[in-house]
Amino acid sequence: MELTYLDAISDGLRTAMREDERVLLLGEDIGAFGGAFKVTAGLQEEFGSDRVIDTPISEEAMIGGAVGAAIVGMRPVCEMQFADFVACGFDPLVNIAGKMHYRLGLAAPIVVRLPSGGGVAGGPYHSQNPEAWFMHAPGLKVVAPSNAHDAKGLLLAAINDPNPVIYLEHKYLYRRIRGEVPEGAYETPLSAQTVRDGSDLVVIAYGAMVHAALEAAEAIEDASVRVLDLRSLVPLDVEAILAAVRDCAKVVIVDEANETCAAGAQVAALIAEHGYEHLDGPVLRVATPDVPIPFAPELERAVLPGAERIGEACRKLLAY
């Protein structure tokens, strides 16, 4: 069936809830209202208010409570209304969920869904990409699907994972991207995938930036540009990254997140350490400069990476 990225997430939640009675949803306005983006539309009707729980505006209680439910056998999935609000639930994620298995040998299988990213005139509090905060915290997995198929498959993998998983769903892709999505349950592995073949240069990206990278690659006619979709940031698919470096020798890394210590910085560091001998040029990064995401579309376009900036970086590196 062909679904939008958003409907694929909804289908993933519905599939998980039908297959596993331990799965319950917690979030603000997710019940009868169906969530700010309607990802949970119809789920409370189907599964009841005990399994689709409207919470008060309480990210700490929601995530901390989810950890409590998880350690006694539930599989809670929390929705942050916007990824930005996860800052309010940072402590239970980083200090309780992330450290729990190492400290206590106790698994905390929770999923926290983060509607993330810019390009929607959301301004400084509705546009962020906070994935690196959690990459830096031991014990948390971080995934970021770029297409409808992976959106459902990674969500099901996250729900079935015995660990806390941060699931970044990009708001810009919600209704702009559609794709073929299998019915029923399946899991997308937490590994990278080549989404465009090429041998002269590889663009490494994830989330919405995969589409910007594909657009940039299509526009380059005189070289063969590969695009690697990371899909998972923790664990990071080091083998796939290094294989792409070996094959292509030139690397552009794209982050929609702010540049400093972004996921791409970790990818660049891995390549510098383990792929240096295979490089034919500097590793170039395209990311959002270290500013809050501004509201006005003109300002937002000026800071968010797009196909144009990615294309420029590719051409510069191809000419190196």
Place this chain on the structure above:
Amino acid sequence: MSALTTVDTRSADSPALKEASDGSASHLTPADRVELLRLMSLTRAVEERGLSLYKQGRIPGSFYDGRGQEATAVGATFALGPADPVCPLIRDLGAHLVKGTPAREILGHYLGRADGVSHGREGNIHFGDARRGVVGMSSMLPATMPVAVGMALAFKLRGEVRCALSFFGDGATSVGDWHEAMNFAGLHHVPAILVLEHNGWAYSTPSSKQFVIDPIERAAAYGIAAAAVDGNDVEAVFEATRQARERALGGGGPTLIAAYTMRMHGHGAHDDGSYMPAAERESWEARDPIEAQRERLRALGVDVEELERAVRAEVDEASAQALAMPPADPGHVLEGVFCEGQPEVLGEGAAPWSGFH
């Protein structure tokens, strides 16, 4: 919303206090009352040994104890069933002992040894025992309150006859987590017992600088039943918790128990507590919870000195076993950040109260 019940056992006129202080609490057998004393004495003996090992330089890092507060941790946890998880705090070694974590594993943990309960991954009072339903504290207080509320929510949703208990301190009520957990617990009417250890001090800051309104007064604002209790009276704390558990299991929702007590040491071994007024310390010293329970049992003809000797012998043996444990193994230091395979859920602990047998 259920009717709220507030039982104030601090007042000398309160029938509840009279019942507790004259030792006539009907839910405890003589053996239970001896066991309460034994667990408090064991708590103090393990902590005294820990402090001694710390002063000898054998325990690295820092050391924290709960001297003076043994009755609160022991009394409250003693009312829990085997399947009721507990989230203890820094002054609640007694909760771990009630749930059955062996003293040798605790002393081995203090020492950072391989066979200590945390295998060297945690220090001092920061540990839990997943095998026994004990969720270890984090330093961000009261971060385990939402966790306990979440466990209780799961029990309610699954129709299980059990509850979750989290301790928290008076200082922790200033933190946002506390409000979120109280609000969530009241709203979802979960089977949770929230035990305030009101010792009057958050490190060196008195509660007069933490809040204007005592936390027990705030419970009603969340639709949560409240009970005040003498935190130095182990039988009174037990009884308040037993009633709170009965309410929780009967669908009556959460209870906040305010146990008024006093920390007789500084915040940690590095802290002499000199900021605490001498008169306040002395008045609480005279109300030592262990001595009070000894008095009660002596009146019943119990040989409390013999019990004390047995506790000392147990701790001597546990200490020797802990000191013989191998050091933590750096070969495993990177393991276990993530769970692989099917996760095990929180286990069940000991439940020594005769009401469960």
